Amino acid sequence: MEDNVNTLTIARDKAGKRVDELDKKRSDMAVKLAEDPHAFSNEEIKKMSDDYNAAVEAREFAEDALKTAQNNLKTPAKGPVPVPGNKKSGKEVTAEFVSNFKDMVTSGKLPNGTAITGDGSNAGLTIPDDVQTQIHRLSREFDALEPLVTVENVSTRDGSRVYEKLSDITPLQDLDDEKAQIGDIDDPVLTLIKYSIHRYAGIQTATNTLLADTAENILAWLEQWAARKDVVTRNLKIIEALGKATKKPTIEKFDDIKDLQLATLDPAIIATSSFITNQSGFAVLAKVKDEKGDYLMQPSVTNPEIYQIGGKTVRMFSDKYLPDISGSHPLYFGDLKQGITLYDRQQMSVTPTTIGGGAFETDTTKIRYIDRFDVQQIDDGAYAIGSFKDIADQKVTVAVGGSDTKSAGK
Template structure:
């Protein structure tokens, strides 16, 4: 998109805003006259867009093919420009009207205003969504720090509340036998479970020193993305573990008890796709178990070096600090967590900064605030078992 088209779009939005204001003030005649200007600007926008597309085709650039590949290249350029504006705003520098149009265009095209941000952003403020390229980096870092959300079902939503209908794992009856020329009878219907969600806002702030803000873009981005990733991982893990802890615990005295859970307690389809989630104490106990020939019970996962498997099921480990041992009983969750719960996630973190509010004015710093929105809902309670593994050292 050229500067000319951005300027026309900004004028068009301004004119529409004036019409809305006049209508709210019951100034119908003035609103009608202003609508003539809106129509004129809309025509100019359409013509300018058509002109740019025509020029782009003649040059062989920024045209859309059936797969939208060229549009993606244009989006990369837009995102790069948008990221620069985010960093500029973090440093409390003025945001021009042209840069505001870039913000509006990016949020409309990339995230469909999921951040719910106001296009009239004050100079130097950054109440806008984190760019997708930075969002990707944050997610990569979260995986490195063992984000437990990778093991559950994630449903990206754009509304603050709503519901989903998910199929229930219910008993089925077989199809009935039918004789030749016989009448086919009605069969049983699939069972569905409605799940409601209500996205909650979770946020935190971090003071940024002037020295950090004066550093280069790469260092500033690295610091901010690391901080957001750490906080997001801890937040998500806490809520996932809290939901798992609502299960009724059962005692697991040895490997035979764990085998019984996998072989009998869980449905075979659930068991085959299960993971084992435990803390450091539970991991240490499992890692020290050997068979009758002194060979370790756990196997190496050759697809992910460093990860271990128990009877083909991967093992995820959480620190004792975040998932503590109760006396001599270490928590051991066994099951398919993607069937157990759904994480309703309103995508894209939001950033805002200030140097006047909070302690920022007294400390001569800039405070960075991050907001994430999500909800954690139980789906199939029978898809996971909360075991308490006795990790008392054997004499």
Template sequence: MHKKLLEMLDAIKAAKENVTNLVNENKLEEAKVAKDGLKNLQEQFDLLKDVLDPEGNGMFPEPPMQNIVPVNEKDSTHEFANAARAGFTNMMTEGSAADGGYTVPEDIQTRVNEYRSAKASLINLVDVENVTTNKGSRTFKKRSQQTGFTKVAEGGKIGAKVTPQFERQTYEIGKYAGYLPVTNELLADSDANITGTLISWLGDESRVTRNNIILSKVKTKEKTAITGLDDIKKALNVTLGQAFKATSRIITNDDGLQWLDTLKNDKGEYLLQPNPADPMQTRLCAGATIIPVTVIPNQDFLSDTATSGHRKIPFIIGDLKEGIKFYDRNLMSIMTSNIAAIGDLNAFEEDLTIFRAIEREDCKIKDSEAFVYAEMDLSDTSVTGE
């Protein structure tokens, strides 16, 4: 197809995406104007196509081989490193214009996601939805006790039943940010070193940020005091019940793992065992209760030691896929400065470049009945096993 027609097709595609985005953002007046522009582009394309491609088959003679310039495959690491060296300047992109930043490209974003998952992360245990707008809402059916139909005599009057009830959950994307000072010697180093340093920082900071956001929502539930294994069984069998028990797990920290790892049955056999299907995963096997256990390190999931002589260990028992909804804007932007001063840090004096990263997300409790936020006081002498 003729080069001009190809360029116009790209412009039409971009215009269509712009109209769609404006409608999604409820900017209807701007969308109408954009639609008129799209219509004009389409008319121009139709007229030119009649002139440049009258046969309508899009076929043109192949250019001589000597005129073809090979296109080198893009090296994302090299491009990202060069962008970092340039301070991510002149790279305003949709979604980050308000911050004057550089949106992390998809290939680097994927590597950040991989690094984010390399350490203990709660994000894989919750329900994550990628969104493209800053605000929105979702509809959920309310849980209610159904009573079934009633027996009706022949010719009798049928009574009305309660109809399903629904509720709306809104989300609003929030901004989370941090900065990293790096030496300008690092920026002069290899592409791999620059990219590796930034990906490591972005991934780990993002992982901890998301853990904190999720845990802050979990902790809005009232704490349930537990004193031993029987209370964990009650949480699974009664509080969560059959709706969630089959998909539930225990999430705790290193202190909780230590306590679980000391539990034995009356035969002296440990109750915490590796999963035969995946030896790297552990599960608690106590009678009819077999439940997976996920451990988050103490530094990410703290025990409460505020009271002298007491260590209160946190336990999340249940199904966080049903309990927590995480809205991910999937947009991370970076901005740099080599003259900024932050506290005692002076980038100009110390020959540094400061990288500021921003990501956007929101988190809500989807179903508070899907999990129990429990706490065990190890100073309590009543703490027991089975």
């Protein structure tokens, strides 16, 4: 599995390099076309656009494949070394988990014999890796922001990492003499990021008839419910980290979006950036037109279901999972994998009770779910947050008597 991650990392990097190369060629063409509109034929321009869009799609496909492979790599739980010949299979571990889950409800005790008091002091039953993996897979069906950021699996509650921002990297010295002594370079500008794993918990109410169902149905119900809770909780913390961005332009007209894309971030970040907005914001962006009357947001040539602005993908999330900001629609632009890291402790747990939390009075089962993770901003220069309500179209330029006059925006 680790070999597969390494291979996909190399593929992602190659795809990213290809996008960078084509982006530079496209920029050179744009400069030449500005000087001479006939410098390139329509076929050459279309081919460059097609090549660039295809390279972007290939890079994003490689990133998604790498993300999936990384999610499947789970930090092994610490515990006794298994005795050869007695190692349990994944199905056996899952079956034991469901059995323990049912026993906790009927007996009111944890597997170690400790009584469930309902005061929140008990850790609960740890969810096995196979079930956690399935929960993470299901999470992707509910507009999860997690795939857009970097996820690092950690085995300690607290820790720290040292990062060098892309914009702060200094070049190596140019030695024109083969015998020249290599001198010291500027010390890199490093940032120390500390993480501290938090517990995030929620309680679900289930009817007692659930426990009479099959083990498979009980497990499927728990996975679906935990996945929804997981997405809502992690999205909230990712959005909180995103809110720490220092660049927060207000968008009112067509050109403000172009400024957000082209003049806000470092060029090296722009090459791997994309737009993110919610459904309400997407509906507004879909109606904005340029000076020619064409829509600002266009479907990708290679995949009409994917929309782009200036060659950059626009990702849409439900308003429920990516809400408005103070009444305005959000428009994030940047590379969130460089800007945000989620530290995953991978110690999900559940604790059921038929006594506490009002379960006894209603003859139901209360199930507490706990997830453990932390989210930190790594590079505030890797993305920007724009906000808007309505966006004016680009002003139309009309040629009159050999001169250009501008009319008001539509």
